[in-house]
Amino acid sequence: MRENVVIRTVVRLAVPFIQIFALYVIVHGASGAGGGFQGGVVFASSFILMTIAFDLAYTRRRIGSRGTMICSALGIAIYEGVGILCILYAGNYLEYGVIEAALGIPHLHGYLIDLVEAGIGITVMAVMTSIIYDMANRGGRSA
Amino acid sequence: MIEAFSELFFARYNYWMAIILMLIGLYALIAKQNLVKKIIGLNIFQTAIFLFYISVASVEGGTAPIYLPDGASAVYVNPLPHVLILTAIVVGVSITAVALSLVVRIYEEYGVIDEDELKEAVRGR
Amino acid sequence: MTLIDHLPVLLVAGPIVASLLTLVAGWHDRRLCYPIALAAVLGEFAAALVIFRQVMGGGTVRYDVGGWAPPMGIELVIDTFGGFILATIMLLALMTTLYAFRSVTKEIPTEKTVSFYVIFQVLLAGLIGMTITGDVFNLYVFLEISSIAAYTLISATRKPHAYVASYNYLVLGSIAAGFILLGIGNLYVATGTLNMAELAAMLPGSYDLATVHAAFLFLIIGFSIKAAFFPLHLWLPDAYTESPSAVTVLIATVMAKVSVYALFRFLFSVFTLAYITEIYPVTGVVLLIATIAIVAGAILAIAQDDLKRLLAYSSVSQIGYIMFAVGVANQIALEGGLLHILGHAVMKGCLFMVAGLIIYQTGTARLSELGGIARKMPLSCAAFALAGASMIGIPPTIGFMSKYYLVLGAFEAGLWPYAAVLLVGSLLAAAYIWRFIEIAYFGGHHDEHHRTEIREGPASMLAPALGLSLLCLLLGIFVAVPLEAIGLAVAQLLGGA
Numbered sequence: 048m049r050e051n052v053v054i055r056t057v058v059r060l061a062v063p064f065i066q067i068f069a070l071y072v073i074v075h076g077a078s079g080a081g082g083g084f085q086g087g088v089v090f091a092s093s094f095i096l097m098t099i100a101f102d103l104a105y106t107r108r109r110i111g112s113r114g115t116m117i118c119s120a121l122g123i124a125i126y127e128g129v130g131i132l133c134i135l136y137a138g139n140y141l142e143y144g145v146i147e148a149a150l151g152i153p154h155l156h157g158y159l160i161d162l163v164e165a166g167i168g169i170t171v172m173a174v175m176t177s178i179i180y181d182m183a184n185r186g187g188r189s190a
Numbered sequence: 191m192i193e194a195f196s197e198l199f200f201a202r203y204n205y206w207m208a209i210i211l212m213l214i215g216l217y218a219l220i221a222k223q224n225l226v227k228k229i230i231g232l233n234i235f236q237t238a239i240f241l242f243y244i245s246v247a248s249v250e251g252g253t254a255p256i257y258l259p260d261g262a263s264a265v266y267v268n269p270l271p272h273v274l275i276l277t278a279i280v281v282g283v284s285i286t287a288v289a290l291s292l293v294v295r296i297y298e299e300y301g302v303i304d305e306d307e308l309k310e311a312v313r314g315r
Numbered sequence: 316m317t318l319i320d321h322l323p324v325l326l327v328a329g330p331i332v333a334s335l336l337t338l339v340a341g342w343h344d345r346r347l348c349y350p351i352a353l354a355a356v357l358g359e360f361a362a363a364l365v366i367f368r369q370v371m372g373g374g375t376v377r378y379d380v381g382g383w384a385p386p387m388g389i390e391l392v393i394d395t396f397g398g399f400i401l402a403t404i405m406l407l408a409l410m411t412t413l414y415a416f417r418s419v420t421k422e423i424p425t426e427k428t429v430s431f432y433v434i435f436q437v438l439l440a441g442l443i444g445m446t447i448t449g450d451v452f453n454l455y456v457f458l459e460i461s462s463i464a465a466y467t468l469i470s471a472t473r474k475p476h477a478y479v480a481s482y483n484y485l486v487l488g489s490i491a492a493g494f495i496l497l498g499i500g501n502l503y504v505a506t507g508t509l510n511m512a513e514l515a516a517m518l519p520g521s522y523d524l525a526t527v528h529a530a531f532l533f534l535i536i537g538f539s540i541k542a543a544f545f546p547l548h549l550w551l552p553d554a555y556t557e558s559p560s561a562v563t564v565l566i567a568t569v570m571a572k573v574s575v576y577a578l579f580r581f582l583f584s585v586f587t588l589a590y591i592t593e594i595y596p597v598t599g600v601v602l603l604i605a606t607i608a609i610v611a612g613a614i615l616a617i618a619q620d621d622l623k624r625l626l627a628y629s630s631v632s633q634i635g636y637i638m639f640a641v642g643v644a645n646q647i648a649l650e651g652g653l654l655h656i657l658g659h660a661v662m663k664g665c666l667f668m669v670a671g672l673i674i675y676q677t678g679t680a681r682l683s684e685l686g687g688i689a690r691k692m693p694l695s696c697a698a699f700a701l702a703g704a705s706m707i708g709i710p711p712t713i714g715f716m717s718k719y720y721l722v723l724g725a726f727e728a729g730l731w732p733y734a735a736v737l738l739v740g741s742l743l744a745a746a747y748i749w750r751f752i753e754i755a756y757f758g759g760h761h762d763e764h765h766r767t768e769i770r771e772g773p774a775s776m777l778a779p780a781l782g783l784s785l786l787c788l789l790l791g792i793f794v795a796v797p798l799e800a801i802g803l804a805v806a807q808l809l810g811g812a
Contacts, residue, residue: 078256079256084276116342119338123331134321139379143381178291216490219486219490225482232486242500277456281456281463288467289486292470296475300475312476
């Protein structure tokens with residue numbers, strides 16, 4: 048029982064830092080190593096760590112089936128939304144330059160890239176978490 | 191003769207590494223009986239292909255491919271293969287996820303994960 | 316730029332958006348999935364027809380994703396061949412969606428219905444993307460999207476054997492994808508570009524490099540596994556037999572055709588005709604293996620007891636016909652090959668739909684238990700008979716037209732014995748089609764007593780099957796209509812445009 052206490056305390060301390068690191072990785076995709084997929088997986092790994100250290104019900108209380116479903120749809124919706132927004136501004140699909148030229152906000156091109164990466168990160172996080180939920184549920188006690 | 195030998199093996203060690211890993215992965219995929227070990231073999235095979243690509247992309251003395259406004263004529267590492275491999279890694283992860291969930295379902299239905307025992311169980315049904 | 320100009324990218328983005336809508340809507344109410352799927356496929360079919368007309372009228376349609384011009388950016392290219400395949404696969408996808416309503420409610424467990432329709436849309440997105448892309452790595456990504464969706468759909472049934480079939484397909488398909496990735500990597504190392512048109516322009520300078528030969532071999536082997544070309548077809552019978560009926564129709568017609576399309580793209584548009592006939596002459600080997608495929612597939616089909624497995628081996632044989640056109644590699648034979656792509660999609664779609672109808676009504680597909688089924692299900696068996704006649708090659712159906720062109724092409728190239736093998740293949744096809752016709756129409760009366768409650772199938776499943784079988788006949792009679800597009804497509808493929 049002692050090991051449980053150590054593991055659970057360490058996980059409770061580490062998970063917020065893992066999640067902040069995941070957000071850092073997502074945002075720094077354009078100018079360094081990182082990007083949507085990598086950040087999303089790191090974010091999901093924080094939930095997987097919670098599933099391993101505590102039990103599945105504890106993690107499910109934080110983000111459940113409904114949360115993963117909405118997040119996975121939301122992420123791709125952001126991606127497609129930005130693409131179709133570029134079409135509405137009379138450019139090609141995902142041509143960020145036309146929105147930046149039309150609205151005149153400097154560096155908007157970069158912000159849109161980060162927005163799309165964030166969308167990808169949200170979807171990847173939701174899908175990875177739902178994969179773990181489905182697999183950890185099998186085989187008797189879901190512990 | 192020595193130069194030919196050294197050029198064949200030591201100058202191109204990255205290709206040899208990729209080929210040997212690929213063959214190890216294919217061997218595991220074909221020869222192992224356990225279904226999960228086959229998936230690990232598939233992962234090794236795919237990782238070898240990724241390493242082949244990325245080793246091609248590196249440039250001697252190259253720096254990270256970020257535009258340096260003052261040192262404008264720097265030698266950059268080619269970033270395109272890295273982007274391609276990122277996508278391919280995602281594909282590999284998805285395939286592993288689908289394969290493992292199939293193995294979980296096979297285990298629930300038949301109770302075995304060994305390939306030979308699985309053939310017997312399927313024939314028995 | 317109007318909406319029509321953006322149709323290529325909307326054709327790929329549309330199914331993805333539809334799958335998201337299905338996911339969110341289906342979570343609330345399961346009955347909303349099917350209307351969304353049907354509306355999406357209808358929209359995509361209309362868009363595919365508009366693009367096809369645009370290509371036939373004005374030449375190749377090009378679209379730069381993100382506004383970046385090729386070879387920097389990813390380009391969507393739809394030429395005559397691509398437009399033709401796009402129209403074919405969207406027609407079959409529409410028929411399958413109409414067919415799927417009743418079939419899915421019976422064969423797929425209720426809690427999996429929402430996931431089924433979501434992944435159905437993702438499969439369509441991957442296949443459409445594969446057809447219209449002009450960038451080889453984009454082709455690989457869409458190939459993997461469609462393959463993963465197919466692995467999942469095959470296992471979405473109550474039969475436990477489907478999991479083993481899907482696992483085998485997954486392992487073989489992933490090896491194929493690994494080889495394709497290696498081939499693309501070798502091409503990139505040799506030329507430095509990933510755009511198909513640019514590769515076709517830059518490769519002739521590097522034809523003597525071993526890198527290019529290695530890339531060619533990897534790509535051929537990889538796509539042959541995906542298209543189930545003879546010795547690499549081992550995943551096909553189990554995958555087609557164990558999957559749900561609607562999924563079998565979709566992957567047997569649409570997915571197989573898109574894999575063949577990708578193979579043709581690489582053989583003729585990236586590595587031009589000069590490469591595959593003179594520099595690395597592989598057409599002779601392909602011809603030989605194709606003839607073995609035709610005969611072996613047909614012989615294995617005759618020996619089967621399960622109707623779906625019989626049709627699966629028949630598919631192996633028919634892919635041999637299409638690769639025969641590659642082996643001969645002249646204008647007429649390739650026209651026959653492309654006509655066979657269209658014809659086989661329609662014929663095999665109808666045959667698998669009838670098999671699904673029989674399973675829906677009787678619960679079994681074993682030929683030994685289906686005696687006299689034609690008395691109970693006359694329309695279904697009539698559709699089977701018409702499509703089967705087309706499969707054998709009886710004039711004036713489209714099966715006869717495509718085989719006629721293949722034989723003409725073989726004669727023109729002076730390959731008399733191979734043309735004889737084509738006719739032998741037709742005889743063997745007659746053997747396995749006649750097996751079912753004989754059992755259905757003239758079959759045993761001994762299980763009459765528990766067959767009394769079997770009626771004809773539901774209209775939503777019967778109408779697509781009848782429609783496709785009539786299309787076999789109509790396409791054969793009015794064969795000039797598809798031939799106009801096919802002639803242009805083959806000229807572009809052979810001329811390397």
